[in-house]
Amino acid sequence: MLDTIMINENSQAKAVLSSCIKELCEANREIVLVTLCTTDGFPISCFSINELSNQADKFAAMSSTLSALSDSSASQTQQGECEITIVEATSGNILFVKTDYLSKPCVLTVVAKNKMTLAEARYKTKRLANEITAISA
Numbered sequence: 001m002l003d004t005i006m007i008n009e010n011s012q013a014k015a016v017l018s019s020c021i022k023e024l025c026e027a028n029r030e031i032v033l034v035t036l037c038t039t040d041g042f043p044i045s046c047f048s049i050n051e052l053s054n055q056a057d058k059f060a061a062m063s064s065t066l067s068a069l070s071d072s073s074a075s076q077t078q079q080g081e082c083e084i085t086i087v088e089a090t091s092g093n094i095l096f097v098k099t100d101y102l103s104k105p106c107v108l109t110v111v112a113k114n115k116m117t118l119a120e121a122r123y124k125t126k127r128l129a130n131e132i133t134a135i136s137a
Contacts, residue, residue: 013102013135020131021047024124030116031124032092035059035109036101036132039067044101063109067096084122093118099129108132 021034025047033048037060046056066085074082087094092113099108108129112121 016135017045017101017132020128020135021045024128028112028116028124030092030113031110031121032113033059033109033111034128035063036099037063037107037109039064039098039105039107041065044106059109063096063107067098067107070096071098084126086118086122088118092116093121095121095125097125097129100133101135106132 017036021036025031025034033046035046035048035056036044038044041061041064043056043060046059048055066087067082070082070085074080083097085096087096092111093116095110095112097108097110099106108125110121110125110128
C-alpha cells in the first residue's frame with residue numbers, strides 16, 4: 001500500500017502528478033519510494049511503502065542535498081550538468097533526477113529493490129521525470 005503526501009499546487013496538476021506516480025508504482029512493485037521535492041528541500045509529493053511514509057521531510061532534505069552535491073561535483077570536474085545521481089546499495093538503487101514541476105526546479109527520487117535492474121530503474125525514472133516536466137498549471 002502506498003501513502004501520499006502533497007502540498008500546495010493546483011488540483012488539476014496535483015491529480016496528474018499523482019496519476020503519473022501511482023501508475024509507475026502500481027506497475028513496478030519493486031519501487032518502494034518515489035518522492036518529488038523542491039531543490040531547496042521541501043516535499044511536494046511522497047509515495048512510499050508504509051514503513052517509510054512518515055519521513056517525507058527527511059527524504060526531501062536528503063534528495064535536495066545530494067542533488068546539489070552532484071551538481072557541484074559535475075561542475076567542478078568540468079563534466080557539464082549532472083543529469084542523474086545513482087546510489088547503489090546492498091538491497092537496491094536510489095536514483096535522483098532533476099526535473100521541473102509547474103515550471104519550478106525539483107528533484108525526483110526513486111528507490112527500487114534489487115529485483116529491478118539499474119538500467120530499468122534509470123529508464124523508468126527518467127521517463128517519469130519527463131512526464132512531470134510536461135505537467136502544466
